[in-house]
Amino acid sequence: MQPFGTLKGFGVTFKHIFKQPITQQYPEYKRPVYPRFRGRHRLHRHANGLEKCVGCSLCAAACPADCIRVVAAENTAEHRVSAGERYARIYEINLSRCIFCGYCELACPFDAITLGNEFELSEYSRDDLIYTKDMLLAEPIKRVPVQDPVLYDTPIPAYKRES
Amino acid sequence: MSALFLASGANGEPWWIALIKAFVVINLVLFGFAYLTLIERKVMGRMQVRYGPNRAGPFGTLQPIADLVKLIRKESFFPAQAVDVLYILSPFLAAFTALTTFSVIPWGPGWVIGGYQVNGYVADVPIALLLVFALGSIGVYGFIVGGWASNSKYSLLGSMRTCAQLVSYEVSLALSVLGVVVMAKSLSLVDVVAAQDAEVWYVIPQFVGFLVFIVAGTAETSRAPFDLPEAEQELVAGYHTEYGGMRFGLYSMSEYINLITLSGLAVTLFLGGWHGPWLPGIVWFLLKLAVLLFLFIWIRTTLPRLRYDQLMRFGWKVLLPVATLNAVVTALLVVAL
Numbered sequence: 044m045q046p047f048g049t050l051k052g053f054g055v056t057f058k059h060i061f062k063q064p065i066t067q068q069y070p071e072y073k074r075p076v077y078p079r080f081r082g083r084h085r086l087h088r089h090a091n092g093l094e095k096c097v098g099c100s101l102c103a104a105a106c107p108a109d110c111i112r113v114v115a116a117e118n119t120a121e122h123r124v125s126a127g128e129r130y131a132r133i134y135e136i137n138l139s140r141c142i143f144c145g146y147c148e149l150a151c152p153f154d155a156i157t158l159g160n161e162f163e164l165s166e167y168s169r170d171d172l173i174y175t176k177d178m179l180l181a182e183p184i185k186r187v188p189v190q191d192p193v194l195y196d197t198p199i200p201a202y203k204r205e206s
Numbered sequence: 207m208s209a210l211f212l213a214s215g216a217n218g219e220p221w222w223i224a225l226i227k228a229f230v231v232i233n234l235v236l237f238g239f240a241y242l243t244l245i246e247r248k249v250m251g252r253m254q255v256r257y258g259p260n261r262a263g264p265f266g267t268l269q270p271i272a273d274l275v276k277l278i279r280k281e282s283f284f285p286a287q288a289v290d291v292l293y294i295l296s297p298f299l300a301a302f303t304a305l306t307t308f309s310v311i312p313w314g315p316g317w318v319i320g321g322y323q324v325n326g327y328v329a330d331v332p333i334a335l336l337l338v339f340a341l342g343s344i345g346v347y348g349f350i351v352g353g354w355a356s357n358s359k360y361s362l363l364g365s366m367r368t369c370a371q372l373v374s375y376e377v378s379l380a381l382s383v384l385g386v387v388v389m390a391k392s393l394s395l396v397d398v399v400a401a402q403d404a405e406v407w408y409v410i411p412q413f414v415g416f417l418v419f420i421v422a423g424t425a426e427t428s429r430a431p432f433d434l435p436e437a438e439q440e441l442v443a444g445y446h447t448e449y450g451g452m453r454f455g456l457y458s459m460s461e462y463i464n465l466i467t468l469s470g471l472a473v474t475l476f477l478g479g480w481h482g483p484w485l486p487g488i489v490w491f492l493l494k495l496a497v498l499l500f501l502f503i504w505i506r507t508t509l510p511r512l513r514y515d516q517l518m519r520f521g522w523k524v525l526l527p528v529a530t531l532n533a534v535v536t537a538l539l540v541v542a543l
Contacts, residue, residue: 049509052508052509055508056504056507056508059252059253060253064255064256065255066257
């Protein structure tokens with residue numbers, strides 16, 4: 044019955060006034076990101092403090108947005124930075140171009156680069172969005188809450204399980 | 207000029223009191239408009255299980271002021287191809303007619319303050335209802351001419367839709383009021399209110415007329431579900447596509463003030479005006495007004511937009527016959543009884 048259906052609609056909207064809104068008030072409440080969320084990149088170190096990155100530029104080659112720039116240099120006995128033969132003298136990611144696809148993470152043979160959890164990446168200047176090696180290696184200033192991985196049954200991908 | 211002053215002077219009120227009242231009422235209506243936008247957004251938000259604006263000030267109470275400051279600070283841009291005089295004048299025409307209409311709506315019994323008679327209305331025009339509809343029709347020019355003068359196809363399409371819709375529904379609106387006029391035997395809104403106090407609120411004998419008035423009024427103020435003139439999905443924004451800044455603000459204002467005026471008119475014609483037990487007249491008037499405005503917001507949240515052919519079919523084949531029948535039956539009954 045058309046008119047009664049319409050009236051029922053009025054009842055539904057009126058009832059909803061008294062419900063608690065489901066809005067998440069963002070700056071105050073930050074919704075936890077998923078465990079496999081792809082946010083800002085992180086560079087990692089070995090347990091002994093040496094950088095995992097060996098400056099092979101495979102990430103730069105894999106990057107579809109061409110936002111990674113790597114300039115490698117040789118490790119020497121007195122100046123040893125990474126575990127390999129070479130290290131990344133310059134490692135820059137232009138986050139204004141990055142599309143957060145995660146191909147760099149896939150391409151990396153040493154798991155030196157991963158996509159982290161930070162997503163609040165706005166800046167007043169484009170220059171500030173070019174992240175240098177120091178910034179990528181450092182612990183993030185803003186910690187983002189991460190949801191419990193147990194809640195999600197997505198399997199850990201093979202390339203992470205086996206390395 | 208003197209006739210206008212005489213009209214109010216006949217009730218023992220000095221002309222300058224009417225002037226002060228007009229100033230106060232205009233400002234109150236503007237204030238009401240500003241906070242109506244906030245309340246509408248809040249109520250709509252809650253009905254859609256969200257909060258609505260809550261950032262500017264406590265509970266978002268400064269939101270209208272923030273919106274106003276934003277609109278005023280925006281550039282008053284101007285399409286190169288627009289017809290300049292008409293383009294600039296049209297929003298003012300729309301806002302002027304919207305504000306003027308409120309002057310004939312009575313909102314209180316009248317008082318004696320400091321030995322001076324102060325009436326509960328700005329102007330008691332003997333043909334108030336005709337004046338209201340005439341001003342409404344002039345206001346339509348603001349919409350249509352503004353859309354045309356913008357020299358943009360979206361504006362023109364929007365203003366054509368507005369034109370077609372307002373012409374179709376104004377007939378039903380005027381006819382739905384006819385029953386009340388026949389029963390009160392007067393076109394003056396003050397007399398209509400007095401007649402309702404003597405008999406009953408006209409919602410009861412004129413329930414059909416009230417329904418037609420509300421539906422046609424929704425269409426007349428082009429609000430959902432009759433908001434075809436500004437259907438975002440098909441036209442960009444309707445007749446005010448090319449307007450920005452405070453000129454757009456004036457159009458938006460005139461639409462909301464038309465809504466307030468329409469609700470005030472419905473209160474006056476059908477809900478007994480400012481009459482009511484225990485509380486003072488103004489409080490009753492505002493309460494009834496608030497209930498009707500809530501009703502309009504509620505309708506907007508609940509009902510989806512009509513298709514254009516549905517709109518026309520509903521207006522001409524359902525609403526107009528019902529309104530006509532209501533007017534004829536009322537007239538017959540009034541003569542017979």
